[in-house]
Amino acid sequence: MPVGSNKMNNKILFITLLLLVSTNVIADAANKEGKKYKVDAKCHVEVVGGQQVIYFAYVKEDKINKLADTLVNRKFSTPFFKEKQRVYKVFECVLLDAKFNSAKANQLFDKQPR
Numbered sequence: 001m002p003v004g005s006n007k008m009n010n011k012i013l014f015i016t017l018l019l020l021v022s023t024n025v026i027a028d029a030a031n032k033e034g035k036k037y038k039v040d041a042k043c044h045v046e047v048v049g050g051q052q053v054i055y056f057a058y059v060k061e062d063k064i065n066k067l068a069d070t071l072v073n074r075k076f077s078t079p080f081f082k083e084k085q086r087v088y089k090v091f092e093c094v095l096l097d098a099k100f101n102s103a104k105a106n107q108l109f110d111k112q113p114r
Contacts, residue, residue, distance in 0.1 A: 037061055040096035043071060044105035047085040052104070053078050054112045055087065056096070067093040079113045 041064050043055040055076060059067055068090040075084040092100060100106050 039064065041067060041093055042096050042100075042109060043068060043093035044091040044100055044102060044108065045071060045087050046089040046091070047078070048088045049085075050088075051080070051085075052091075052108060053080065053085075054105070054109050055090075057093075064093060064095065 037060070038058050039061045041057045041059055043057065044052065045055045046052050055071065057067060071087045071090045071093075073086060075086050077084050091102060091105060094100055100109065
């Protein structure tokens with residue numbers, strides 16, 4: 001085996017390893033970027049006056065856990081009132097395709113016009 005081919009094999013091995021590592025880094029960055037996509041969510045809320053309704057939102061995926069904290073005092077339209085209603089209390093928020101933990105919230109969602 002010529003002396004130069006050993007150096008060539010080392011270079012090929014090094015380049016292959018470098019490509020594998022950089023591919024993993026790029027894939028990891030893409031996964032982190034994926035959390036910036038917006039998703040549909042639903043929240044079980046009580047409006048001022050005591051009525052409980054389902055609030056629908058379109059938020060960044062990584063913000064869904066904080067959605068409940070941002071809704072109190074926010075006004076939104078509901079199919080039950082002509083005027084916008086103010087959120088008094090938020091019970092829970094989940095992805096649109098997920099089930100609520102509360103049976104009452106699931107019943108409200110099933111009855112909610114969409």
